[in-house]
Each structure stands twice: as C-alpha cells, then as structure tokens.
Amino acid sequence: MNSQELSAPMTSEMPDSGRDSAAQIAAAVGDAPVVMDCRIKTLHYGDFLAVRDTDIPIVSNEITAFIGPSGCGKSTVLRSLNRMNDFVNGFRFEGSVHYRGQDIYAPEIDPVAVRRSIGMVFQQPNPFAMSIYKNVAFGLKLNNFKGNFDERVEAALRGAALWDEVKDKLSSSGLSLSGGQQQRLCIARAIAVEPELLLMDEPCSALDPIATRRVEDLMLELKEKYTIAIVTHNLQQAQRVADRTAFLFVDTSAGGRTGYLIEYRPSAELFEDPREERTKAYIRGEFS
Amino acid sequence: MANAALTQAPAATGPRTSLRRTIGNRRTLGNSALTVLAVSLTLLAMFPLFSVLYMLIVRGGALLSPSLFTELTPGAGMEGGGIGNAVVGTLVVVAISTCLALPLGFLGAVYLAEYGGDRKLATLVRFAAKVLTGLPSILAGVFAYATVVVTTGSFSALAGGCAMAILMIPTVMLTSESALLAVPSKMKMAAFGMGATRAQTVLRIVIPTAIPGILTGVMLALARAMGETAPLLFTALFSDYWFEGKLTQPIASLSVLIYNFAGSPFEHQVSLAWAASLVLVSIVLILNVTAQFATRRPEEQ
Numbered sequence: 001m002n003s004q005e006l007s008a009p010m011t012s013e014m015p016d017s018g019r020d021s022a023a024q025i026a027a028a029v030g031d032a033p034v035v036m037d038c039r040i041k042t043l044h045y046g047d048f049l050a051v052r053d054t055d056i057p058i059v060s061n062e063i064t065a066f067i068g069p070s071g072c073g074k075s076t077v078l079r080s081l082n083r084m085n086d087f088v089n090g091f092r093f094e095g096s097v098h099y100r101g102q103d104i105y106a107p108e109i110d111p112v113a114v115r116r117s118i119g120m121v122f123q124q125p126n127p128f129a130m131s132i133y134k135n136v137a138f139g140l141k142l143n144n145f146k147g148n149f150d151e152r153v154e155a156a157l158r159g160a161a162l163w164d165e166v167k168d169k170l171s172s173s174g175l176s177l178s179g180g181q182q183q184r185l186c187i188a189r190a191i192a193v194e195p196e197l198l199l200m201d202e203p204c205s206a207l208d209p210i211a212t213r214r215v216e217d218l219m220l221e222l223k224e225k226y227t228i229a230i231v232t233h234n235l236q237q238a239q240r241v242a243d244r245t246a247f248l249f250v251d252t253s254a255g256g257r258t259g260y261l262i263e264y265r266p267s268a269e270l271f272e273d274p275r276e277e278r279t280k281a282y283i284r285g286e287f288s
Numbered sequence: 289m290a291n292a293a294l295t296q297a298p299a300a301t302g303p304r305t306s307l308r309r310t311i312g313n314r315r316t317l318g319n320s321a322l323t324v325l326a327v328s329l330t331l332l333a334m335f336p337l338f339s340v341l342y343m344l345i346v347r348g349g350a351l352l353s354p355s356l357f358t359e360l361t362p363g364a365g366m367e368g369g370g371i372g373n374a375v376v377g378t379l380v381v382v383a384i385s386t387c388l389a390l391p392l393g394f395l396g397a398v399y400l401a402e403y404g405g406d407r408k409l410a411t412l413v414r415f416a417a418k419v420l421t422g423l424p425s426i427l428a429g430v431f432a433y434a435t436v437v438v439t440t441g442s443f444s445a446l447a448g449g450c451a452m453a454i455l456m457i458p459t460v461m462l463t464s465e466s467a468l469l470a471v472p473s474k475m476k477m478a479a480f481g482m483g484a485t486r487a488q489t490v491l492r493i494v495i496p497t498a499i500p501g502i503l504t505g506v507m508l509a510l511a512r513a514m515g516e517t518a519p520l521l522f523t524a525l526f527s528d529y530w531f532e533g534k535l536t537q538p539i540a541s542l543s544v545l546i547y548n549f550a551g552s553p554f555e556h557q558v559s560l561a562w563a564a565s566l567v568l569v570s571i572v573l574i575l576n577v578t579a580q581f582a583t584r585r586p587e588e589q
Contacts, residue, residue, distance in 0.1 A: 084481060116483030126474040129497040138492070139482045186478070193482070 018276050019262045025055055028244070028265045032059040035197055035227045037098040038081060043073070046090035049254075050076050054261040056246045058197070063219055063228045065242030065267065067235060069282065072248040073259025074231045075123075075201050081229065082118040082199055083111040099197070116143060119190035119226075123202040125182035127174030127189070132157075132166050135174040135185055139193040152192055160188035161218050180211025187218065191226065198222065200230040204237065216241050235271075235283065242267045247279045341569070348566030351559055356567075361528050361545065365554055371564045376531050377445070377540035378568070381524055382514055384449025384535065385456055390506060392453075393460030397502075400461070401468035402490050414465075420458035428454040429519030437523055445531070445539035448524025452513040459509035467501025468494055500582050507579030511572045517543040542568045 020028075036058040043051040051073040058064045058081075066074040076085065083104060085091045096103045104114045116139075127135050136153045145152070153170075157163040162184040166177070174185050183203060190198060200219075204212040219228055219241050232238050238245050245267040251258045263270060263279045274280045310316060355370050362369030396413065404410025432451035437443055471494045479489040495502075525538040526548060542564050549561035 082481065084477070087477070087480065112483050112485055114483075115481055120481035122474060122478065122481070124474055126472070126478040128475055128478065128493055138479075141492075142482060142484055142488060189478075189482070 018278060019053075019260065020264055020276070022055065024275075025057065025264050029057045029059065032062070034058065035060045035100065036081060036229075037096075038077065039095045039097070040077065040080065040093070041095035042092075043076060043080060043085075043094070044090070044092040045088055049256055049258045051080075051248075051259045052251075054246075054248065054259070056261065056264060058227060058229050059244060060227050061223055061225075062243035063223050063230060063241050065238035065245045066229070066231045066248060067233075067238050067245055067282075068248035068259070068262075069250055070233075071257050071259070072250040074246075074248050076259065077248070078199050078201055078229060078231045081197075082115050082120055084115070084120065086111055116193070117195055117197075119193065119195035119198045121183070121186050121190055121198065121200040121203045123205055125179055125186055125206060127177070127182050127185050129173065129175055131171045132174050132177070132185060133170040136188050136192045139189060143193055145193075156188040156192035157185075159191050159222065160184045161214060161221075162188055178211075180207050180214065183207060183211065183215060184218065187215070187222075191222065195226065197227045197229065200228060202231050202233060205233060212237070239267060239271050245270045247274075247276075247282065249278050249282075344562065344566040344569055347559065348562035348564075351563040352566070356563055360530065361540065361549075361560070362556065363528065364552070364557070367556055369560070371542065371545060371560060371567065373527065373530050374540040374542045374545040374564060375567060377524070377527070378514060378542045378571075380445055380531055380535075380539060381448045381452060381520070381541055382510060384445060385452030385513055386506070386510065388449060388453035389456035389460055389509065393457045393509075394464050394502065396457075396461045397464030397468055398490065398495070400465045402486070402494065414462075417458040417461050420454070421462065423455070423458075424518075425455055425516045426518040426522075428452075429522040432519065433522040440536065442536060443523060443525035443538040444536045445524055446535045447522075448520050448539065448541070449535075451519035451523045452516065455516060455519065456509040456513050459512065460505050463505025463508065464498070464502045467498040467505065470501060471497045503582040504579045507575050507582070511575045511579075514572055514575075515543060515568065517547050520544050521547070 034057045038054070038056045038058065040051055040054040042049060054073075054077055056064070056066070056077065066078060068074050079085050080093060081097055081104075085093070093105055095105075097105055099114070099118070102109065104111075128138065130138075133153055136156050137149050140149060140152055154163060154167075157166060162181060165181060166185075174182065177185060183206070187198075187203075204215050207215065216237060219230070222228060223243075230238075230242065243266065244264065246264045247262045247270065248259050249262045251260055263274065263276045265275070270279065271283060274283055355368075357370060357372050357375060359368065359370030360373050361371060396417075400410050400414060404413070428451045431454065432447050436447035436450050440447070475493055475497065476489055479493045484492070520541050520543060524541055524544070526544045527538045527540045529540075531539055545564050546561045546568070549557040549564070552558055552561070
C-alpha cells in the first residue's frame with residue numbers, strides 16, 4: 001500500500017476542507033425532533049484548544065454515537081453536554097448547547113439543575129460504596145422525590161435488566177457486583193430519576209463481550225423512553241445501536257491536538273457510504 | 289556468522305543446564321541466609337514487645353479482680369484499694385479531648401481534602417498539623433497549663449482534656465484527610481453527574497465512604513493520647529477521689545497513677561502500678577483491634 005495515502009488524512013493539512021457544512025448537518029437531521037442542539041465554536045482547557053467547530057444535533061428517542069480516533073475530543077464534547085467539564089481547571093466554552101430551547105451555558109443557568117435532568121454513565125463503572133438499593137435511590141433523594149421509593153428502584157433496576165440478578169440482595173454493597181452488573185447498576189441509578197437525555201461515555205470499554213451485548217440490548221430498549229448520546233471506540237457498536245453517528249477527527253496542523261466534526265449522518269449512510277475522505281479512511285480502519 | 293549461530297535452535301534432547309536444586313549452590317545459600325537473617329531480626333524486634341506484655345501479665349495480673357475497678361487508690365502505706373478512680377478519670381479526660389479534637393480535626397480535614405486543595409491557607413494548615421504531630425507531649429502540657437490552669441486558677445480535668453486534644457487534633461486531621469482523599473474521584477464525579485451539589489457530594493458520598501478510615505485515625509489518636517503522662521502532670525494532676533462530675537477539679541488518670549506509684553517505696557502501690565499498666569495497655573489494645581475491625585469492609589474485593 002502507498003504510504004502517502006495513509007498519512008494524508010492524518011496530518012490534515014487543510015483543516016477546514018472535507019467536513020460537513022451546516023447545511024449538510026441540517027439536512028441530515030431533516031424534520032426529526034432535536035432534543036439537544038450542540039454548537040461548539042471553541043472549547044479550551046487553559047490555552048489548549050481541545051475542540052472547535054463541532055455542531056451535533058441530538059434527536060429525540062434515538063441513539064446518537066460519537067466516534068473518532070483517540071484524542072479527537074469526543075468524550076470532551078459529551079461531557080460539555082451536561083457541564084461536567086466545569087470541574088476541569090481552565091475550561092472555557094464558546095458556542096451554545098440548547099437543551100429544549102434553553103442554552104445550558106447561559107449565565108442564568110444552574111449547572112446542578114442541568115445535571116439533574118441529563119443523566120450520565122461513565123467509562124468506568126462507578127457505583128457508590130453503599131447498598132444496591134441506596135445507589136439507585138440516591139438520585140431520587142437528591143430530587144426530594146416523595147413517591148414510592150421501592151417501586152421506582154425496582155422499575156429502574158428492571159429497566160437496566162439487573163432486577164432478576166439483584167432482587168434478593170438489594171442491601172448488599174453495589175461494589176460486590178461484577179463489572180458488567182456494576183455498569184448496569186450505574187445505568188439504573190441514572191434512569192431512576194427519569195432523565196430525558198442519557199449521556200454514555202464509552203460505557204462498555206471496561207466490560208467483556210457478553211456484558212457489552214447486554215448493555216447494547218439495554219440501550220435499544222431505553223431509547224423507547226429516553227434519548228441517548230454515546231461515545232464509543234467500537235465502530236461495530238456504533239453500527240449496531242446508533243441511529244445517527246457523528247465522526248470527529250483530530251487536527252494536528254497547528255501543533256496542538258484539536259478535535260472537530262467531520263461528518264454527521266444517519267448511521268447506515270455514514271457507515272455504508274461515507275461522504276468525506278477521512279470518514280472513509282477511518283471506517284476502513286486505516287488509522288485509529 | 290554470529291547470525292547463523294543465533295538462528296540455529298538448541299538441541300531439544302538433553303538439558304542445557306541442570307534444573308535440580310543444589311544445596312551447596314551459592315545462589316541457594318545466599319537466599320537461605322537472607323531468609324534466616326530477616327526472620328531472626330524480626331523475632332528480635334518483637335522481643336521487647338512480648339517481654340513487656342509478659343511482665344505486665346505476670347506482675348500486674350496478680351491483682352486483677354473486680355475490686356480493682358471499684359475501689360479508690362489507697363494512701364501511702366495502706367493495703368487494699370484499687371484503681372477505679374484512675375480508670376474513670378482516664379476515660380473522662382479522653383472523652384473531653386475527643387469532644388474537642390474530633391470536630392476540629394475532622395472538619396479541618398474536610399476543608400483540606402475537599403475545599404482547600406493547593407490554596408495557601410490549606411498548605412499552611414497542613415504544614416502546621418505535620419509540625420504539631422511531632423510536638424513533644426510535655427509542651428502540650430505546658431501550653432495547657434499556661435492557658436487553662438493559670439487563667440482558671442486550678443488544675444482540672446478540662447485542662448487535661450485540652451492538653452490531650454492538642455496532641456489528638458493533628459493525627460485526627462491528617463489521617464481523616466488521607467481517608468477523604470482516598471475516596472475514588474470517579475465516585476465524586478458520579479455524584480456530581482447526578483446533579484449533587486458539592487455539599488451533598490461531601491456529606492452523602494465522600495464522608496460515608498471515608499468513615500472507616502476516619503475512625504481508624506480517631507482510634508489511633510485516642511490510643512496515643514491515653515498513654516500520655518507528661519501533659520497530664522501539669523494539667524489534670526491527680527485525685528484520690530471519685531470523679532464527681534466537676535470538670536474544673538483535678539482528676540485521676542492511669543498514666544499519672546503509674547508515674548506516681550511506680551516510684552513509691554510501698555510495695556502495694558508498686559504492684560497497683562503494675563496492675564494499672566496492664567489495664568491501660570489492654571484498653572489501648574482493645575481500641576486498636578476495634579479500629580482494625582472498623583476499617584475492614586468484607587463486601588469489597
């Protein structure tokens with residue numbers, strides 16, 4: 001194989017060519033209802049420009065996958081959707097993220113309130129060092145939920161396909177579960193408060209293939225009720241579960257590593273007939 | 289060429305070197321010698337501990353009886369009596385110092401671990417606490433004497449508690465801080481991600497998760513304070529009577545009892561000092577074992 005062909009997409013000497021225009025992104029959404037409209041102009045950590053020019057609409061009751069090579073900022077983009085980046089020193093954001101018409105970066109917005117309505121599942125399973133029941137009830141307590149806790153906890157555990165495995169040991173520690181069960185517990189914890197949108201940051205990267213399949217099946221069930229945005233390293237996973245896929249790439253031309261959006265389309269189109277050169281190269285597995 | 293020699297596989301039939309264990313081999317000998325050295329030095333290091341415990345049990349165990357705990361210390365030359373007032377006194381002084389040191393040390397630790405970070409104030413507090421851990425205990429006594437005894441005009445249980453608290457605060461603060469910092473940040477992020485405020489995260493996730501480690505710190509600080517004599521000599525002094533609920537009066541304690549009676553010319557007082565030593569060591573031992581159990585969390589991997 002010609003080595004020039006390989007290195008051409010990686011150096012990205014023409015950073016602003018070969019990416020979707022706003023019109024193409026709008027066309028990819030069509031008439032579908034957008035729950036969250038993410039428009040990142042620049043996203044800095046200190047002086048470091050981590051992400052630029054990334055517009056990703058997230059459509060209601062669908063799964064939107066973020067894919068791309070390591071360091072392309074896909075997790076950073078995801079974490080800016082519920083203001084988790086606020087905890088990183090030097091984080092600066094220019095652009096807007098409209099969630100049901102409100103810009104979550106507007107000065108009058110309370111980031112705590114944002115995180116209460118947008119759930120998050122992390123890369124590493126991270127249950128609290130408390131009982132399974134209390135793990136799931138945690139969010140309900142935070143929200144001063146007044147209804148029947150037992151019912152909601154059971155519904156959440158059933159929703160996360162974990163109920164049958166833990167119904168007889170709800171009082172044992174969440175940390176006593178296996179990795180796959182812990183991750184489903186974290187999903188149960190996130191959906192117990194019935195968030196409209198669920199952000200998942202490589203939720204299967206710490207799981208074995210069987211546990212991964214269970215979580216994927218679960219995501220497909222969950223999208224009936226919720227909207228999901230997922231970061232994944234696994235192209236097959238994006239192909240299996242995602243309705244729409246955003247491909248991000250990393251621009252190293254200015255000496256840094258800046259992620260930006262290349263292509264956003266329905267998954268079937270993106271994987272079978274990629275429009276942009278870099279998407280084609282990435283899907284062919286020419287770089288990771 | 290050298291390359292050709294390398295690529296040629298060694299004959300698979302006979303062993304290239306013997307794999308048998310040989311006693312006379314230098315490597316085997318060196319290994320055994322180091323093992324013997326390590327084991328014997330460990331035993332030597334344990335010797336003082338076990339000889340102290342042995343002497344305490346032999347000399348102090350003879351007087352062990354219920355009346356030891358129910359009777360007052362006898363005066364010079366008298367027979368009978370016990371160390372009841374000193375046991376109660378030690379517990380009272382330690383309780384006072386815990387009430388003072390626990391909130392200060394624990395809340396200080398919460399500040400250091402969750403709010404302070406690398407701020408100047410936090411760095412200063414941390415440095416001060418580290419210096420204070422190395423403070424000679426007699427200085428804590430002198431300080432409490434100057435501030436409490438002199439201003440109130442009398443030796444008192446309260447002054448003793450203050451002196452002990454000065455010794456306990458840095459230990460409680462530093463061990464609690466490391467227990468709080470040991471809570472995985474992914475748990476905190478999970479709480480923040482659920483929409484918990486910083487206060488909710490600290491109160492509902494960080495502190496409950498760190499409780500076993502914090503308890504260990506408190507127990508260790510308690511055990512250390514309980515054995516201290518010097519700070520009490522200037523502050524709580526001693527009393528031959530029962531504690532009557534007045535914190536402003538001098539109070540007995542096991543460590544000061546041992547100090548007073550061990551050098552006494554009367555044989556009965558000396559043997560009471562032995563018994564008191566055994567009781568004190570047992571209390572400290574029980575505290576340490578309890579701390580071990582508190583730290584253990586069997587449900588985790």
